[in-house]
Amino acid sequence: MTATGISGAAKKTIRDLRAKNYPAWFYIPAGIIFIVLFIVPTGASLFFSLTRWTLFDYTFIGLENFAQFFREPFLVQGLRNTLLYALVTSGLKVVLGMLLAILLTGPIVARGYLRSVMFFPVLVSTIGVGITFTVFMHPTTGLINETLALxxxxxxxxxxxxALALFSVAFVDVWKGVGLATVIYIxxxxxxxxxxxxxxxxxxxxxxxxxxxxTLPLSRPATGTVILLSFIGGLRSFDLIWAMTRGGPGFASDxxxxxxxxxxxxxxxxxxTAGNVVLxxxxxxxxxxxxxxxxxxEVKL
Incomplete structure (x- = not known):
């Protein structure tokens, strides 16, 4: 075999390898973004959770931050409140989302309009919703209590x-998020x-x-999606609680x-930072x- 023949075979092999691996090149941009926006910050958080740090220096202290985290009573209460909040909000969104979806897929008047109205709270700013319901829930001048007084x-x-603060915020969260659950169920x-x-x-x-x-068994994929989204959202909830109670009164809704x-x-x-890692x-x-x-x-059709 001539040198030219060997060179041609080698070129063909290279072309075949390039053609075979061509789709893999599309993973590179996503991989870079994933590393920069997730892997690097996660690694940095894990490292700094083991330190006592400021903006300019740090001191490595091992697991002391985690030990202190679980020794603090209000931090442990915050952990319990987080689980309770996630369970309440996700459970209500599943039940109410299913019921509303059944209603809005039935033969009712203005069905399309009602679907739009149901989804509208999802589009509203969470901070705006929190401020609005804080006014509505004022103990003396709020619209809710004034209506009850009538x-x-x-x-x-x-x-x-x-005893009511955390559940009050949870119900507002359900009001705002049940529209998304309803759309998924629909x-x-x-x-x-x-x-x-x-x-x-x-x-x-x-x-x-x-x-x-x-309906119930064959909509299980939608149920799974609603449970996961609402449960994870409940575990990570912050903005609505901060806008309405700032964790108060005391640490009751932290x-x-x-x-x-x-x-x-x-x-x-x-x-x-250690708390972020725990979360x-x-x-x-x-x-x-x-x-x-x-x-x-999951049930398959």
Whole structure:
């Protein structure tokens, strides 16, 4: 074989390798963005959570920040509040989103308009919603308590009562976010073949039978999506709580994110970074197994 023949074979091999690996080049921009925006900040957070740092220097202290984090009573309370807030908001969004989606996929007047109205709160600024409902929930001059007073009912301190503050914010969160859950459920319900419902009606199935045996199981992918999005959002919630209560009264409505922010304000940067790491581990540790469990139980058409 001549040198020219060898050179031609080598060139052909190189061309084949380039053609084979061509799609892999498309991963490079996404990989660079992922490394810069996720891997590097995550690694830096893990490192600085092991230090006592300021903007200009740091001192390595090992796991002391994490030990102090779990020794602080109000930080542990923030952890409990975070879990409770996520469970309440995600549970209500699943139930109300399903019910509203069934209503808005039925034969009702102005269905398209009502869908738009239901989704509108999702588009409103969270801070704006928080400020508005803070005014509505004022214990003496708020619209809610003034309306209750017309019926002879003395309204409670929605945001000033430690027993009610966290749940009051949670209900506002549900009001703002249930529109997204409803849209996801609507997409899931309209994708179910109508033949199933027609066959069920021919067999004499009631509306409840159709919901329990057709709508509920076959909309499980939508349910899984709503659960994951709302649960993760509840674990990471900060802006609405900060706008309405700033974690008060006292620490009654503090969640992990608000506690972390307060630590930053007080200058405890290492402790607050450790809190961020704990929040990250908690979200990943709960969301990943939940996602795997939901995917295993998914019903396929």
């Amino acid at each position: 019926f002879g009912i003395k309204g409670p301190g929605w945001l000033t009562n430690p 997409a899931g319900i309209v994708s179910i073949p109508r033949d199933y419902y027609e066959a069920a009606r021919i067999d004499g199935a009631t509306g409840w039978d159709q919901f329990w045996n057709i 969640v992990i994110a608000s506690v972390i922010y307060k630590q930053y304000q007080a200058g405890f940067y290492g402790l607050s 990250f581990i908690m979200v990943a540790g709960l969301a990943v197994p939940l996602s795997m469990w939901i995917n295993r139980r």
